[in-house]
Amino acid sequence: MSLHDDNKQGFIEWCKRGEPMIWLNASAVTVSTLAVIGLLLLLAVRGFGHFWPASVMQAQYTLPSEQATPVLAEQVESEAVPIEQLLSAGFNIDTDDAFVDRQLVKLGNRDVTGADFKWVITRYLSEISYPADAVVIERLEWGNFYGYLQNVKEQGNVVASIDDGKAWDEFQARIARANNIHEEIKRIEKKDIGAINYRLEKMRLKERGLELDSSVSESRRQQMQADIAAERAELDVEYKVLQGQLADLYKQWHRDTFTMKTAGGQVKEQRISTVVKAYQPNNMNLIQKVGFYFAKFGEFLTDEPREANTEGGIFPAIFGTVIMVLIMSVLVTPFGVVAAVYLREYAKQGLMTRIVRIAVNNLAGVPSIVYGVFGLGFFIYFLGAEMDKALFAEALPAPTFGTPGLLWASVTLALLTLPVVIVATEEGLARIPRNLREGSLALGATKAETLWRVVLPMASPAMMTGLILAVARAAGEVAPLMLVGVVKLAPSLPVDGNFPYFHLDQKFMHLGFHIYDVGFQSPNVEAARPLVYATALLLVVIIALLNLSAVALRNHLREKYKSLEM
Template sequence: MNLPHHKFGDTRPAGETGVWLTSMGLAIGLFMVLALLALIVANGLSVFWPKPVLELHLKPGSASVLRDQTVIGGIVTRTRDRMVPLAEGKAVEREWHLQVGNKDVYGQGFRYVAINDALKTEYPADAMVVERMEYGHAVGRPLSLALPDGRTVAAGDAGFSPALHDALRGVRALRGELRQVEKKAIGRINHAMTQLRLNPDKLASPDGRAEQAELQKRYDVLAADALRIRGELEKGSLSIALFTGEQRAIPLGQIVHFHFPNRMTTPEKVGFFLHGLKGFVADDPREANTEGGIFPAIFGTFVMTLLMSIAVMPFGILAAIYLREYAKQGWFTRSVRISVNNLAGVPSIVFGVFGLGFFVYFTGGTIDQLFFSKSLPTPTFGTGGIIWAALTLALMTVPVVIVSTEEALAAVPRGTREGSLALGASKWQTIYRVVLPAAAPGIMTGLVLAMARGAGEVAPLMLVGVVKLAPSLPIDDLFPFIHLDRKFMHLGFHIYDLGFQSPDSDAARPMVFATTLFLIALVVLLNLGAIVIRERLRRKYATGAF
């Protein structure tokens, strides 16, 4: 028999084409993942980097003039090419997407400007960007500052920026105070009043009436206080001149933050970047979610994923133990196993519909009738809530946990089990004391996979409790602290909402990327947590075999 000879001197090892093929597969996969991450990180982080303000002098008669003014200013967010129909054929026109701000004056915060229409462009050093509570950014040149105590500081003064900073510090303190009064104190009274109203017997008694009057009195005091603080916030204003010439006075109470992007040094820009990042993580959203932060969404996603993990772990592990250790292996267990695997492939929206029908309407409705009948017809648990969302996702991810737990259990060597049984351990003792600890790292892998799938899921949540803007967090300082019935915000839904439901898509676009970045970061963080636990377990048992 003649086998083809490997020629002497041929340095190519046999099977090299296989190496190439497989490594290509890996390279393409890695490239796609890295490209995805790079795009999201770059787009997400650039949102917080201060961009310069451009002042443009336009050709008279240009289509880009704003309020008949040829001088306009704004922040260039990107460029695009546009096909312009000509008498003969077409021409490509390059345009800037300009964030002109001042939505209250111009009616829109963004517009396209043909680059060819610009006669002169410059970056004025005194250009100022003011982030406001409403109407987005104000962009212009500062004129003067009227402080709450009546003093006035001109923009040219050396003390202008420090005075404005000081004034804003006062505003922030007032705003904090207002939140304390309106959200916390008045919220607590409202809670107590609702409780009282749900108890008609008590309300009819003299005690109840006295309590109600007392609550009302306390409410009146707080409401007066809130009114006073709001009055304080009205005092003082910042006057700016827009590039188009108008002058506006912005009440200090409206200002969140200000900066002069064109004269910032690099360390200042880094500081601004970090400050913006921090605000994004820690603040509540404003203006239909297009401004402010995403804290409630981060928190909601985190709590929901945690609840889901708590729910999915015991079910998945117990089911897998029975299936692997106790059930008689036969056609029935085989078909159960196949069904479980197929369950993992069911579209998630199906779980959402099931969650709505079973958890929300049936289970929640029954709970309401049994325990919260007083507040009916307003549902307590009979409407979407974080607990139903967590349970729906737990149901969706339970196959992942079952499959990986079964694999981890199967990987525990037979000798280890026999060693335990030979010492007089019962089957359950063997499972509990030897098999489960040895399988724990593999089980944690299942949890990692389940969390990754659960945290990124949006479609079923829309049916069972996620909302665009939740008035309160699922965990707070009001008894019973963990409010499983509350609706919540979720990063995945937040992205959808910003991308498709936002009234101002230009303002929402950067927020989409930034929110995506944080969704990825949160999933990575949760997974890292689980991986750290798994490595601990592995090190504890000093085996890499599982």
């Protein structure tokens, strides 16, 4: 037999052993794993790199046949573009190169120049430097401001300037003071005045309820109205006191101003109350930059969004996502388990049961937006409206539960993920040996006791598997939530100090919808792009943490009941 025949025979034997499929599957798993890791790295670099204090470049930008333009900006990214693309856009470029390098720079100063970002051709940048006194100011409105600090004023009088060398320290101290006052203003407005407004609304509804309740005697009605009027008078007094405090705080908040000079020589005076923070990135060492990075990242996780969600943090979206998933899990698990137990343990295994199983499997493939439409029509417009008529008649025509909210979003997603839990639980029940059931019955246990004490505990890992799959699908859904409760901005959390403390009727924010809104509906796409990457990675991390918690519980249950399966 020749060497060629030996190789051919060896190849045939190798194929018969199934090794090609093993290598093919291993390759597919490797490629998929590398793709996921690459995606996560891309999200991390593009998203979390946004919080690093980038150096500020000062340069002269001179296009052919045009005057030099001073530039003070952060360098965001660079790319090589075909020369034809720039020529077609109207650029007069004197080069024979096929490609030209250009940079995207963040100029800020939107209230001065009208645009945050600008593409500049690298070869026309000159006199590039990184001045240590260049200041970056994050503002509550209008985005960042880039320039040079000139002086700090109190009620129009200069208290520090660059000439005496005290301007920067005084500026930082007054920013801290303004931020503390702002926090106190928010506390009074949201907590104290919010509680008063909540109680006033409850009293209004109580009065309306008295008008609608004909069973209350006239004397009782008058007494209750008098009590309400007395309580309202007390609240009005408290409200006026808080309004006086707010007026004083606002006066203090707007007291100080500062003057900045742009790279083009324009001088602009602004209120310190508009400043979130100010820093000099070119004058920071590595330790200071690392501290700034973690502080900025902490703000991203704990603050409220601002500037059409392109600035600030995403804590309301994180809270809304987690609380919705937890409520959904509490709702879907018992219903899914009960349905699976009935189909597997009690229902007669005939044609009707097979049809129900086929229907459940088909429901798992229904597009999620269909569930959103169903939730809007049935849960909100029908069930919620009927609840309002029965329980909140005094609030009508303003809806309470007859409008999208946290409860209906959670119920809709519970319905969406119900088939997953049913199928997983049924498979777990089917794997439990029959002799365990018969042994329990032989020892005198009833069918219900056998189910509760033997079957369900052993099937609990399968239930947890269904819950893991449900959480993974529900946490990332966006389309149905747009119809049943998620909004662009809801900084007030559904949990507060007002009874009943947990408000299921409130609208909420969600990380998935936040990504969609910031990425595709933002008026400032370039500013929003890093937040899209960071929020996407954070959503993946939250889903992973929720799943890992369920996996850990499932593994614990599996080890606990493993001995019973032997």
